[in-house]
Amino acid sequence: MLLLKINQIMDEKRLNTRQLSKMTGIRWNTINDMSENKSKHWSPENLEKIMKALEIEDVSELIEYVKDDKKTTEE
Template identity: 35%
Template sequence: MIRLKINEILKEKEMNQKELCEISGLRPTTVSEMCRGVRSTVNLKHLEMLIDALEIEDFNQILKRDKV
């Protein structure tokens, strides 16, 4: 299973979901669902917006594969 490590990154950057929404331009519902892992698909444009907002340079920083 592949998941997004948004919550971990937010903690590292001492940022909350509201701030991420403001910086990325994504809707609060979208960010919340991505943080909670309730979306079964991820829009690549949304992922790009998150990566830009969080200043991520390597996909390994935001993606994690958990073995089931």
């Protein structure tokens, strides 16, 4: 599964979701959902705004792949 590392980066930069919302113009609720990985879809526009605001140059700094250990059974 893919996870956003927004909370980790905000902590490093000493920012909160409201500050990032003001910096990006993205609604606070949207930033909050994305930072808590509750959002299932991320618009490329929002990801770009967040990357610019957090001074991230590589998307791999923002998105992390975590192997999902849940096995699906096919019967």
